[in-house]
Amino acid sequence: MWFQKKTINVCIAWLMITAVFTIFWSEVVIAEEVQTAPSTTAVALASPSAILMEASPGTVLFEKNPDEIRSPASITKIMTLILTFEAIEKGRIKLEDEVSTSAYAKSMGGSQVFLEEGEIQTVDTLIKCITVASGNDASVAMAEFIAGSESEFVNLMNEKAAALGMNNTHFIDCCGLSSDAQHHTTARDVAIMSRELITKYPDIYNYTKIWMEDITHVTRQGTKNFTLSSTNKLLKQYQWTTGLKTGSTNQAKYCFSATANKDGIDLIAVVMGAPDFKIRFSEARSLLEYGFAITKLYVDENNEKLVPVRVLGGTMDQVEIAPEGAFRYLDVTGADFSQIEKTYEFSEGLAAPVQLGTQAGRILYKLGGKEIGSVAIKTTQEVQKAYFIDYLKRVVLRFLI
Numbered sequence: 362m363w364f365q366k367k368t369i370n371v372c373i374a375w376l377m378i379t380a381v382f383t384i385f386w387s388e389v390v391i392a393e394e395v396q397t398a399p400s401t402t403a404v405a406l407a408s409p410s411a412i413l414m415e416a417s418p419g420t421v422l423f424e425k426n427p428d429e430i431r432s433p434a435s436i437t438k439i440m441t442l443i444l445t446f447e448a449i450e451k452g453r454i455k456l457e458d459e460v461s462t463s464a465y466a467k468s469m470g471g472s473q474v475f476l477e478e479g480e481i482q483t484v485d486t487l488i489k490c491i492t493v494a495s496g497n498d499a500s501v502a503m504a505e506f507i508a509g510s511e512s513e514f515v516n517l518m519n520e521k522a523a524a525l526g527m528n529n530t531h532f533i534d535c536c537g538l539s540s541d542a543q544h545h546t547t548a549r550d551v552a553i554m555s556r557e558l559i560t561k562y563p564d565i566y567n568y569t570k571i572w573m574e575d576i577t578h579v580t581r582q583g584t585k586n587f588t589l590s591s592t593n594k595l596l597k598q599y600q601w602t603t604g605l606k607t608g609s610t611n612q613a614k615y616c617f618s619a620t621a622n623k624d625g626i627d628l629i630a631v632v633m634g635a636p637d638f639k640i641r642f643s644e645a646r647s648l649l650e651y652g653f654a655i656t657k658l659y660v661d662e663n664n665e666k667l668v669p670v671r672v673l674g675g676t677m678d679q680v681e682i683a684p685e686g687a688f689r690y691l692d693v694t695g696a697d698f699s700q701i702e703k704t705y706e707f708s709e710g711l712a713a714p715v716q717l718g719t720q721a722g723r724i725l726y727k728l729g730g731k732e733i734g735s736v737a738i739k740t741t742q743e744v745q746k747a748y749f750i751d752y753l754k755r756v757v758l759r760f761l762i
């Protein structure tokens with residue numbers, strides 16, 4: 362009799378579970394920050410085109426003719442470096458791989474590190490040659506190593522530019538030597554690719570902060586050292602400088618994509634067509650100083666442990682959750698961060714099966730009653746859907762216990 366009642370109760374419980382209507386948390390879209398229009402007059406510039414951007418959210422703080430088509434000169438190499446680090450990330454090449462210099466790579470004019478035909482250097486050394494000394498020969502050697510030829514590598518450059526939304530950019534070579542009008546970009550597009558490089562591949566700073574370093578040429582003529590000297594003079598003029606790339610030709614004049622970090626804020630200042638090399642550095646510094654003066658960064662690491670969310674119809678009754686990451690808010694209005702309100706919104710329950718990384722809520726941030734952003738809350742484990750046998754096991758275990 363006792364066993365019969367127990368069986369009836371289990372059946373009733375089973376029917377109740379299968380009848381539960383599951384409520385899902387719909388996908389939450391992170392609210393965009395309320396942005397003020399970028400200044401166009403805060404910094405007086407002789408350069409015809411410029412932009413100042415904060416790297417993390419990509420907020421534009423200042424602009425002057427940012428979409429004017431310009432010749433980029435060696436700033437082109439930023440895209441070459443993006444594809445190099447992408448190839449490393451995907452395991453197609455390694456830093457210790459050896460690269461043989463072709464006759465074509467050796468023939469490059471302009472800034473170079475004087476690689477000889479057949480000379481072998483590692484990927485690591487070639488990255489230094491590109492970032493520190495702006496070596497055109499090193500850029501072509503790297504392009505050929507990754508894609509087989511410079512022309513094929515340039516195709517990859519243009520594909521990546523399109524993917525990044527660099528709508529006013531087209532490359533013809535991998536180093537910026539070309540004077541062809543079809544090799545062009547804009548200050549905005551340079552900022553976009555600079556942001557991609559420093560945020561996705563921060564190891565680039567291991568190279569862009571180098572002031573001077575020796576490499577060794579080993580050729581048929583013997584062994585000799587060659588000193589790489591940085592083309593980025595701002596490294597010695599402005600203490601917060603972290604990079605990034607200079608460029609100059611008769612057509613492009615003097616260009617510079619400068620990066621700097623202060624108080625957790627990463628800024629990108631792009632100057633195009635400066636009349637001389639001193640002005641490109643001084644104006645980039647002026648932009649960076651202006652940016653750091655008007656910006657303030659709020660960061661919430663979101664390290665707290667959250668209460669698990671209920672799972673319906675799963676092999677487990679609940680699932681562990683956690684914030685997707687830190688919350689960053691860049692302010693240019695002088696707001697009082699102590700007035701930021703933080704609230705949590707959770708799903709009432711998730712229906713099995715639950716995948717790893719399923720959204721289960723969000724953390725909402727408000728300032729002055731306005732939403733300034735949010736962080737998704739996601740599951741940190743999987744939960745499989747429960748079948749009759751799983752429920753039967755639970756009943757047996759309860760009975761045994």
